[in-house]
Amino acid sequence: xxxxxxxxxxxxxxxxxxxxxxxxxxxxxxxxxxxxxxxxxxxxxxxxxxxxxxxxxxxxxxxxxxxxxxxxxxxxxxxxxxxxxxxxxxxxxxxxxxxxxxxxxxxxxxxxxxxxxxxxxxxxxxxxxxxxxxxxxxxxxxxxxxxxxxxxxxxxxxxxxxxxxxxxxxxxxxxxxxxxxxxxxxxxxxxxxxxxxxxxxxxxxxxxxxxxxxxxxxxxxxxxxxxxxxxxxxxxxxxxxxxxxxxxxxxxxxxxxxxxxxxxxxxxxxxxxxxxxxxxxxxxxxxxxxxxxxxxxxxxxxxxxxxxxxxxxxxxxxxxxxxxxxxxxxxxxxxxxxxxxxxxxxxxxxxxxxxxxxxxxxxxxxxxxxxxxxxxxxxxxxxxxxxxxxxxxxxxxxxxxxxxxxxxxxxxxxxxxxxxxxxxxxx
Amino acid sequence: xxxxxxxxxxxxxxxxxxxxxxxxxxxxxxxxxxxxxxxxxxxxxxxxxxxxxxxxxxxxxxxxxxxxxxxxxxxxxxxxxxxxxxxxxxxxxxxxxxxxxxxxxxxxxxxxxxxxxxxxxxxxxxxxxxxxxxxxxxxxxxxxxxxx
Numbered sequence: 001x002x003x004x005x006x007x008x009x010x011x012x013x014x015x016x017x018x019x020x021x022x023x024x025x026x027x028x029x030x031x032x033x034x035x036x037x038x039x040x041x042x043x044x045x046x047x048x049x050x051x052x053x054x055x056x057x058x059x060x061x062x063x064x065x066x067x068x069x070x071x072x073x074x075x076x077x078x079x080x081x082x083x084x085x086x087x088x089x090x091x092x093x094x095x096x097x098x099x100x101x102x103x104x105x106x107x108x109x110x111x112x113x114x115x116x117x118x119x120x121x122x123x124x125x126x127x128x129x130x131x132x133x134x135x136x137x138x139x140x141x142x143x144x145x146x147x148x149x150x151x152x153x154x155x156x157x158x159x160x161x162x163x164x165x166x167x168x169x170x171x172x173x174x175x176x177x178x179x180x181x182x183x184x185x186x187x188x189x190x191x192x193x194x195x196x197x198x199x200x201x202x203x204x205x206x207x208x209x210x211x212x213x214x215x216x217x218x219x220x221x222x223x224x225x226x227x228x229x230x231x232x233x234x235x236x237x238x239x240x241x242x243x244x245x246x247x248x249x250x251x252x253x254x255x256x257x258x259x260x261x262x263x264x265x266x267x268x269x270x271x272x273x274x275x276x277x278x279x280x281x282x283x284x285x286x287x288x289x290x291x292x293x294x295x296x297x298x299x300x301x302x303x304x305x306x307x308x309x310x311x312x313x314x315x316x317x318x319x320x321x322x323x324x325x326x327x328x329x330x331x332x333x334x335x336x337x338x339x340x341x342x343x344x345x346x347x348x349x350x351x352x353x354x355x356x357x358x359x360x361x362x363x364x365x366x367x368x369x370x371x372x373x374x375x376x377x378x379x380x381x382x383x384x385x386x387x388x389x390x391x392x393x394x395x396x397x398x399x400x401x402x403x404x405x406x407x408x409x410x411x412x413x414x415x416x417x418x419x420x421x422x423x424x425x426x427x
Numbered sequence: 428x429x430x431x432x433x434x435x436x437x438x439x440x441x442x443x444x445x446x447x448x449x450x451x452x453x454x455x456x457x458x459x460x461x462x463x464x465x466x467x468x469x470x471x472x473x474x475x476x477x478x479x480x481x482x483x484x485x486x487x488x489x490x491x492x493x494x495x496x497x498x499x500x501x502x503x504x505x506x507x508x509x510x511x512x513x514x515x516x517x518x519x520x521x522x523x524x525x526x527x528x529x530x531x532x533x534x535x536x537x538x539x540x541x542x543x544x545x546x547x548x549x550x551x552x553x554x555x556x557x558x559x560x561x562x563x564x565x566x567x568x569x570x571x572x573x574x575x
Contacts, residue, residue, distance in 0.1 A: 057493075059535050097535050102486060102493040107532030127532045136487045138476050150531050158531040165526045193533075195484065197475045248478050248516040249524065291517050329519065332502060384501060 062094040065163045065424035073413035074398060075405040076170075077115040077178075080418065089422075090114040090121065091161050103133040113161055115178065117404035118218040126150075126161070127186055139198060145191040145208075151184050152206050152241035153256045154283045154298050160185075163424040167296065167327060167337055168377045169391050170420070173400040174321035174343035175283065175300045182219040183260055183279055187212045187237065201247070207240040214262045218404075223277050225403050229267025235276070237261045254285040264309070275309035296325040301347075312360070320347035335379040337391075343399045345369040367414040371397035386425050393418040457561050459505060461513065462547075462569040464556040467492070471573045478514045480557060482524050483534045488555060496537035497549050497558035505543075509559045513574060 069076050070085035078088025095109035108128035114121030129147025136143075150158040159165040160176055170178075189210030196203045211234035213219075219232055239258040245251070260279040266272050280303040287296045302319040306312065323341035330336070344350045345368075352369030355361050377391030398412045406412055461477070463469065468490055472480075479485035486494050499506040501518045510518050528534025540546045543564040550556040551568035565571065 057495075057535065059529070061529050061536070063530075093530070095530065095532065097529070097532060099486070099493065099535070102491065105535070109530070109532060129532060131533065133486065136485065138473065138485075138489065141485070145533075158533075159527055162526070162530040165523065165530060197479055199475065202475075202479075248482075248514060249520050250516070289517070289520055332519065 057099045058096065059098070060094070060096050061427060063091070063162055063164065063424060063426040064093075065091040065422060067169055067420055067422040069418060069420045071416060071418040073416040074401055074411075075116070076401070076418055078405070088114060088116060089420075091163065091424075093126065093161065095126075103136070105131040107131065111161055116402055118178075118182075118221065118402055140194070140196045142194040143192075145193065145206075148186055148188045148213075149191050149208065149210070150186050151210075151212075151239050151258060153184055153239075153258060153281060154300070155252075155254060155285050155287065155296065157184060157256075163389070163422060164387060164426050167325060168339065168375060169389050169422045170375075170393070172298070172321075172323040172325065172339060172341040173371065173373065174323055174341045175298055177343070177400040178402065182216065182222060183212060183214060183262075184258065184281065185213065187234075187239065187260075189237075191239075202245045203242065204245075205240065205242045208238070210237050210239055211235070212237050212260045212262060219262075221402075221404055223262070228264075228272065229270045230265050230272065231267075232262045232277070233265055235261035235263050250289050252285070252287040252289070254283075256281070256283040256285070271311050273308060273310035276307050278305040278307075279303070280305075292329050294327045296323075296327075298323060315360075317346040317348065320344045320350075333381045335381075337375070337377045337379070339373075339375040341371075341373040341375065343371045343397070345399055364409040365398075365412065365414070367397045367399070368401075368409065368412065369397075369399055371395055371399035371401075385427060387423070389420075389422040389424075391420055393420075457505075457563075459509065459559055459561045460565060461509075461557065461559050461572040461574065462550050462565060463558075463572050464495075464550060464552075464554055465568065465570050466554055467557070467570060467572075469572065470570075471575050473575050474513075474515075477574055478516070481510075481514055481521065481537070483528055483537060492555045495553050495556045497540050497546055497553075497556060498537045499543075499546065499559075500539055500541070505559065505561065513559075 066087065067089035068085055068087050069080040069089060071080040073081050075081055078086030080086040091113050093109055093111045095107065097105060097107040099105045109126040110123055111126035112121050112123045113119045125148060127148050127150050129145050129149050131143060131145045133141060133143040135141060152158060154175055156166060156171055156176055160171055187210035189208055191206050191208035193206040194204065214232040214234050217227055220227055223232065237260045241254055241256040244253040258281055261276065263276045264272060264274060266274055281300060283298055283300040285298045287294060299322040302321065304317060304319065306315040321343045323339055325337065325339040327335055327337045346355060349355050350370060352366030355369050356366035372395065374394045375391060377389060380388045382388060394417055396415050398414065467488060469488060476485060480494055481496060483496065488494055501522055507518050510516055510521055525536045529536050538549070540549055543560055546558050546560055547564055547566070547569065550558040
């Protein structure tokens, strides 16, 4: 069973490589054909026109990562609470970028992510866009991106599925919860971006008008906590982030604000009407980087609104999340991380008691509305390409657990532990 | 008696160790320069621009040519010295900035070369190239860039 899924994984990975490598190969074929044609030295053959130089700036990068998770209770990415733990967390990605003109870049990444019931590991387009630099000067630049871009949220959302760019195996779940990743992962549309560099620091921004990727079961469960007969459809949404980097990134600040809109199209037999959902995350981020240690903290307010669904009353509540994180590099190879991470689904009902007493909870306990996670972890860069990680979570609350992996609320345990190891390769 | 001898040996050992560490740092700070392809017209560059170029966020020389960045591996002493002294950042910060660009599609990584000889050869032969080299390895195939 598992070897079968591994095989199909490998096939998909190979498929993705072929998909990206083939155009490059085809591009190079005419060049070789020209050489071959010259061999017979037939003067009557018309001389082929000069071909453009091969794209020397084509870059291909990728990564493959496998984790093992074992929890005392509650399931994270597969049956982690079983005796043997879960090997159900696999991330594989392959990207290509090219600059055919100095001002123009094309980039695309294919990604397969197997992580519990919500992410079965299908290969999908993670991002794919063209980037045109409209203006580039010594101290500023301005440009536009068209296509599917990662949603700029906080420090980590843009590269959240790439283990080498994360501070730990699991990102701080209060802000980057895997349960609602689909809503805020990437979106199709247009982004403007710009940057201004000076001795006072570098200010950069990106802002876009987009359609979020909300089709699929994962998004539906994230929004409604269950699968429904109808389906979600994307609506026009807005996303933005401003970064301020001081002294080359010794101190980094960011403010991210997005408004993600989606509508619900009821099924043939459906108690719900054609309502709408609006998710408005606002994130403040700060980081200090010294030679051996880095301190990071992010604070998020996440407003969630449900309107015009008929049977369920209109809902409007604000979630609150924050974490403090310290990383220490003993050597360039060894790094330790400590983090305290807090999630409140509704900041006006921090312990979930009001919600648990209301009919909306449908019997789910109060601790599904918060989570406080103490994490310690270790990273070993065995080589620049290969990394091993281990980490331990002590969690009070079940607020960010996937309802697909934990379908029975009666099985949830308020205080639980999670241990995980990860191996990751990159090129 | 034996104790004092042991202490003497210990001091000797520490001195040797410090000597090795000192030799290591001395080698790392051997004088170096920022070098460019001879066709690059720029003779001086501001620190901010240099940082933006090696941060892979400034892709175009003022004359419109594409910038091509060459670096030594992250663990090379020359790369560490260059990052800290010329850019005022640590190698790990550069690596994570490049990773953010590469894995979100918003930029590209610099080209890593394996040796100073390769650095010289690549910078000398790639239009728009910029890199860094210890003075003893520099010859007239590349230009030396001054930082304001």
